[in-house]
Amino acid sequence: MNNHVDVLVIGAGQAGLAIGYYLKQTNLTFELIDASVRIGDVWRNRYDSLVLFSPRKYSALPGLAMSGNQKGFPTKDELADYLESYANYFSIPVSLHTKVEKLEKMDFKFSVKTSKGEWTANKVVIATGPFQKPNIPIVKGELSKSVFQIHSSEYQRPSVLPAGNVLVIGAGNSGSQIVAELSKNRKVYISTGHEIVIIPQQILKKSIFWWLDTFGISKVPVDSKLASYLQKTEPVIGMELKKLIEGRHVQVKERTVSFQGKEATFRDGTKLKVDNIIWATGFQFDYSWIDIPGVVDQQKKPIHYRGISPINGIYFLGLPWLSRVGSAQLNGIDYDAKRLYNHLKKVN
Known part of the structure; x- marks a missing residue:
């Protein structure tokens, strides 16, 4: 043809x-x-x-x-x-x-x-x-083959994961939604290298998108100072993750810096034995x-x-x-x- x-x-x-x-x-x-x-x-x-x-x-x-x-x-x-x-x-x-x-x-x-x-x-x-193309960053060390790991784009439902706890690496919107779903039946940790910025899905019973449109924020040019500031972090939309963290149903860990066997080490030096990892680390x-x-x-x-x-x-x-x-x-x-x-x- x-x-x-x-x-x-x-x-x-x-x-x-x-x-x-x-x-x-x-x-x-x-x-x-x-x-x-x-x-x-x-x-x-x-x-x-x-x-x-x-x-x-x-x-x-x-x-x-x-x-x-x-x-x-x-x-x-x-x-x-x-x-x-x-x-x-x-x-x-x-x-x-x-x-x-x-x-x-x-x-x-x-x-x-x-x-x-x-x-x-x-x-x-x-x-x-x-x-x-799913982005999986290189992390120092070697992870045990017994740890089940997938990218968030491959995740479909909780049943795809073997038994055990879950470490979700990445705190964007997809990672946050997956964390919320998994936390209903198992211990879940979320690892992130930055502060999780959470904004409500609705304000005064109106969608956040209504506010962005009404106040012209969605129309701000990409080369403006405001756009430059907003690009630095992806806010998590919806308050569910915030409630889960406050209720200690989900524990936040700092950036994952290394693996050794089934153990993950975080930036603050703390360690965690993990059974499953979901890479919610975006795309290339x-x-x-x-x-x-x-x-x-x-x-x-x-x-x-x-x-x-x-x-x-x-x-x-x-x-x-x-x-x-x-x-x-x-x-x-x-x-x-x-x-x-x-x-x-x-x-x-």
Whole structure:
């Protein structure tokens, strides 16, 4: 197969679908390609109990509201089904089960080699998101093979873990939710190298996302002092973890600095015998399939200014802090997608 389009969008998650919505309003030919079997599978495959922090009103993409109580919080499966119905509703062209193997520059166009053949395009939008390759940091020492360990992206339910206590390394939102679930039936510890900043999910019966939107915080540019401050730490949304810590159902440990057999040692010198470890340590970018100099830097991070690459015809969408504080939010994708749509109209 060898197809040519004006715009090829790599990734059919929320970011790819958002730009697909806008591209439908142009005369440009385009296609979304994605390695998943179904649209929304990235969400379906996450842990069973996952519920979004953003209400349905703030979890929708442009042009189509989520059904149900707009103040209620959707499950991960509900969001997955919404994304699938979104693509069908707007007849967005998507090629699924299509893995990108290499992106190259060819004279005045781009070549994208996939598991199902080659595509060529005048422009390429990289909408693969930030959750690409699980990040497991190197810790000094050697952990016993009898200690069961997985990354948070592999965790689905408590029953996947053998009996015993659990050390969750990383205190972001995913790690905190997993800790809360596991603490109902077993001893759980959470290890972090920084203070856990916790903010309520609602203030005066209104979602935190309503406050961020009303006071314009989600619209603050990425290069502002406020954005720089907010990037330093990821706040945990919801007070459940705080209550568990205060009630001593969960114990906070400092940064994990070494292992020896089944024993973990923390920055303050304390030690703990562990049976299970969940690495809630985030993700790394994986752009190993990009074979164009100047698209990523030496740390393999994308080079761009608010989504626009210095390589003419390459764009990024769906990354946190892409242009504003709210770029990482589901409803914040609309602004970045519309901005890219207006740019594509001008340069076409």
